[in-house]
Amino acid sequence: MYETNFHKASTAQDAAALLAKSDDGKILAGGQTLIPTMKQRLAAPADLVDLSRAEALRGVTITKRKKMGIMKADGGETITIGAMTTHAEVAGDTELAKVCPVISGLAANIGDPAVRHRGTIGGSVANNDPAADYPAALMALRATIHTNSREIKAEDYFQGMFATALADNEIITAVSFQAPAVGGYGKFPNPASRYAMVGVFIAKSVDGDVCVAVTGAGDNGVYRHAGLEAALSADWSTTAIEAIEVSADGLMSDLHGTAAYRANLIKVMAKRALV
Amino acid sequence: MKIAMTVNGKSVSREVSDNTLLVEYIRDHLRLTGTHVGCDTSQCGACVVHVDGQATKSCTMLAASAEGLAVTTVEGLAKSKDDLHPMQVAFKENHGLQCGFCTPGMIMTATDMVTRYHTQGKELTEDAIRVHLEGNICRCTGYHNIVKSIADGASKMTTV
Numbered sequence: 345m346y347e348t349n350f351h352k353a354s355t356a357q358d359a360a361a362l363l364a365k366s367d368d369g370k371i372l373a374g375g376q377t378l379i380p381t382m383k384q385r386l387a388a389p390a391d392l393v394d395l396s397r398a399e400a401l402r403g404v405t406i407t408k409r410k411k412m413g414i415m416k417a418d419g420g421e422t423i424t425i426g427a428m429t430t431h432a433e434v435a436g437d438t439e440l441a442k443v444c445p446v447i448s449g450l451a452a453n454i455g456d457p458a459v460r461h462r463g464t465i466g467g468s469v470a471n472n473d474p475a476a477d478y479p480a481a482l483m484a485l486r487a488t489i490h491t492n493s494r495e496i497k498a499e500d501y502f503q504g505m506f507a508t509a510l511a512d513n514e515i516i517t518a519v520s521f522q523a524p525a526v527g528g529y530g531k532f533p534n535p536a537s538r539y540a541m542v543g544v545f546i547a548k549s550v551d552g553d554v555c556v557a558v559t560g561a562g563d564n565g566v567y568r569h570a571g572l573e574a575a576l577s578a579d580w581s582t583t584a585i586e587a588i589e590v591s592a593d594g595l596m597s598d599l600h601g602t603a604a605y606r607a608n609l610i611k612v613m614a615k616r617a618l619v
Numbered sequence: 620m621k622i623a624m625t626v627n628g629k630s631v632s633r634e635v636s637d638n639t640l641l642v643e644y645i646r647d648h649l650r651l652t653g654t655h656v657g658c659d660t661s662q663c664g665a666c667v668v669h670v671d672g673q674a675t676k677s678c679t680m681l682a683a684s685a686e687g688l689a690v691t692t693v694e695g696l697a698k699s700k701d702d703l704h705p706m707q708v709a710f711k712e713n714h715g716l717q718c719g720f721c722t723p724g725m726i727m728t729a730t731d732m733v734t735r736y737h738t739q740g741k742e743l744t745e746d747a748i749r750v751h752l753e754g755n756i757c758r759c760t761g762y763h764n765i766v767k768s769i770a771d772g773a774s775k776m777t778t779v
Contacts, residue, residue, distance in 0.1 A: 350620065350637035350683040372684070379640075379679045380661045392637075394684050432673070456754025457732065458664065461673040462680065538753065 346388040356492045356515045359393045363513040366391035373467030376459045401428040404437045419525040420550040427466025427516045446527035450477050466516040474505045475539040479566040483557035484545040487521035504564040525550045530616030542609035546617040561606040563596045582615045622682050627695030642666045644682035653693040653723050664755030667724040668692045674731035693723035705775035706730050715768030717759035728755050729769045733776050743773050
């Protein structure tokens with residue numbers, strides 16, 4: 345690892361001020377991607393600003409939805425997850441597991457236990473790895489990414505492989521979304537890395553809108569799948585998924601699988617997400 | 620920079636460079652060489668230690684990030700040479716190791732998963748053990764005896 349200057353920040357504001365002073369500073373969240381990348385000398389930030397003690401950026405808040413009349417719809421709670429909340433904390437939050445079990449399950453399957461103890465949702469979202477799980481979830485849940493200066497819709501935030509709407513020195517503080525009425529995530533993990541070779545996140549909002557996001561497959565990162573959304577909006581069934589054609593255009597081909605293989609996996613994972 | 624933390628119950632402090640990894644702090648500066656570096660790419664788990672009670676890959680954390688925290692390494696488990704931790708005894712009795720290189724990480728991951736399951740009042744099944752060994756690689760045993768060791772160690776940890 346190249347030399348770096350280590351700084352600790354206890355709030356997002358402190359961190360922003362420290363970054364502003366550096367020509368080449370980077371936020372250190374859980375470090376489960378950044379540290380290995382620095383060890384391989386693929387990243388060499390002059391300054392590292394560690395946010396691991398920023399307690400205000402940690403934790404899950406659930407705001408219950410007001411029940412209207414006698415109708416009790418599932419979902420609709422507003423869920424806010426602080427950027428420095430670890431995957432283990434998301435997976436282990438018992439209240440969250442009740443209102444949005446799909447997110448708990450997704451977090452429980454990222455990496456391995458040691459990685460989940462350190463890795464954070466903010467770090468994952470800031471990195472926007474094209475095979476990461478959270479980007480698909482936030483895209484399909486139409487989440488909002490909160491930063492130290494603004495709020496960004498997930499659709500505008502994720503801008504391709506490792507690319508996001510974050511400006512220089514902009515820091516994610518939280519993500520928020522509405523618990524879906526129904527949500528599912530189907531993931532085919534790479535047998536070695538456990539990153540998604542294909543991950544399909546399907547969410548039906550309390551208003552009945554269907555949103556489908558695909559990770560691991562697109563050659564430009566996470567994206568929404570219009571074909572699956574249309575099919576499932578018309579008919580919420582695995583038969584509807586089976587009936588559509590998933591094109592291999594724009595999908596990744598690498599040593600793990602061809603674009604055609606991934607196109608097939610999208611259908612298979614979509615079906616798994618539904619049941 | 621000066622980094623102070625608690626390692627195996629003792630306060631320690633060392634002058635290290637900012638880019639020092641926690642595993643380097645433990646092995647090179649404290650000379651506690653029970654924690655191993657197998658892959659250096661965050662995959663093998665030979666470097667797992669507990670940081671504030673949570674299994675952590677010490678090759679994937681900076682020493683500076685552990686400032687002020689409590690770290691337990693494999694050396695911190697046994698009360699003495701003749702009074703091993705129940706999980707260490709279980710590995711010994713169930714032939715849970717061959718070359719032993721991955722064992723420190725296996726044992727730290729094992730005690731972490733057992734503690735978590737016991738705290739949550741959940742049963743640590745064989746399947747659960749295998750799932751939680753995801754981040755620890757052994758190239759000798761084929762895992763069966765490691766899984767057996769952890770199940771055995773888990774039962775002994777309840778009674779201890």
